[in-house]
Amino acid sequence: MSNKSQPLITVVGAGISGLYVTYCLTELYGVPGENICIVADYLPGDQSPTGYTSPWAGGVWSCISPDDKNVMWYDRFTYENLPTLSEKLLDFYKGKDAEWLGLARRPSTELWDYQPPKAKINSLSQYLEEYKVLSKEELAKFKPEGAQFGIAFNSWNFNCPVFIVNLANFLKQKHNVRFLKQKLTHIAQAKSFANKASKTDNGTHVVFNCTGLGSKKLSGVADHNLYPTRGQVAVISAPHIAESCLRYGKDYVTYIIPRPGKVHELVLGGFLQVDNWNAQDTSKEETDDILKRTTTLLPKIGNPENLPILKIAAGLRPSRYGGPRVEKEIKEESEHLVVVHNYGASGYGYQSGLGMAFKAVSLAFDKQRPSKL
Ligand SMILES: Cc1cc2nc3c(=O)[nH]c(=O)nc-3n(C[C@H](O)[C@H](O)[C@H](O)COP(=O)(O)OP(=O)(O)OC[C@H]3O[C@@H](n4cnc5c(N)ncnc54)[C@H](O)[C@@H]3O)c2cc1C
Helix, strand or coil: CCHHHCCEEEEECCCHHHHHHHHHHHHHCCCCHHHEEEEECCCECECECCCECHHHCCCECCCCCCCCHHHHHHHHHHHHHHHHHHHHHHHHCCCCCHHHHCEEEEEEEEEECCCCCHHHHHHHHHHCCCCEECCHHHHHCCCCCCCCEEEEEEEEEECHHHHHHHHHHHHHHHHCCEEEECCCCEHHHHHHCCCCCCCCCCCCEEEEECCHHHHHCCECCCCCCEEEEEEEEEEEECCCCCCEEEEECCCCEEEEEECCCCCCEEEEECCCEECCCCCCCCCHHHHHHHHHHHHHHCHHHCCHHHCCEEEEEEEEEEEECCCCEEEEEECCCCCCEEEEEEECCHHHHHHHHHHHHHHHHHHHCCCCCCCCC
16 A cells, blocks of 8 residues: 555554554554554553553463354464564564563463363364364363363463563554553544654544443443453462463363563463452452462462462453454544444453454455455
């Protein structure tokens, strides 16, 4: 695309959803960063237990997402396109490695106390690297007893607070994307924030709404289908654990997620508490339960009584009845203001978000989505 044909673009939200959208725009669609302004009340490096989910994620590429067709496609797209994203960032940050970047490969084992949906397992088996279904004997080694199904594969692990800073700096320094700290009360206000470096303007303004739970209150969107799913985690120091392990029950999920990086953080969880907005407080009872479940599942973590705890924290997943909203809306009759919504990634924004972002950008430019780039 030549610069002349470019619209002005405002991305509202600087969590992983907004950053993935901006990555797709600049790196996959060739939109000049000078045309893009990211506006958000919290930016990478900031923290807010209730207003900014992305720094709180584990984060791992896992089987936690539902078997909804769209989400399965988003997961697959993200898994298959993370190698390119990682290469591009490491090529930019010369001399740095995956551990520094906060995006690295780790083996993962996932177990279910029930038979997971066939469609989901069929889909995963087609693209996960080093995919293997566990035998009955292998399942029986895990405690508590009762795991019905399990797989092992090569996954992606994020050091979420570090990775979003590195992705944001890449967009800023390589592409000249403008970042602005500002809270909007109405989505239409997005139009007044443009990148001042922009040299072209074809008369159209495209707004990507990547505000996560913020879309519940933001006027012009006010999506009542959004709700928080609270999760509490214990972060410990564990240089001896370099693998993820997750276990799904009918009413619980237990997860063990090593974060890339020198600090060797191990994130232990978790909880999926629907419609619980309290991320400011954490509970000792929940911490004890997390430590008990995770050390039972993977005893080599250590004795739950004396683990080196670095942090206890809680975050709010931006969940949505009906699944994530990736949808184009023409806001002005003249069609000169286009809003593309991209939010509601619940507990899978890092692992589905690149696929969601690619679809959102495709919708903006009326391009068909390819199955793989
Ligand atoms: C405990 C926990 C563990 C998790 N583990 C994983 C995992 O292992 N793997 C995984 O893939 N996902 C995981 N997740 C989910 C993941 O964190 C989310 O899906 C993801 O962070 C959502 O990102 P987002 O960009 O959509 O929203 P957010 O990160 O919340 O970003 C929203 C952005 O919009 C801005 N905003 C909102 N309203 C306004 C407004 N009115 N005006 C201006 N700006 C506004 C905010 O400031 C922010 O910049 C986990 C989540 C939790 C809580």
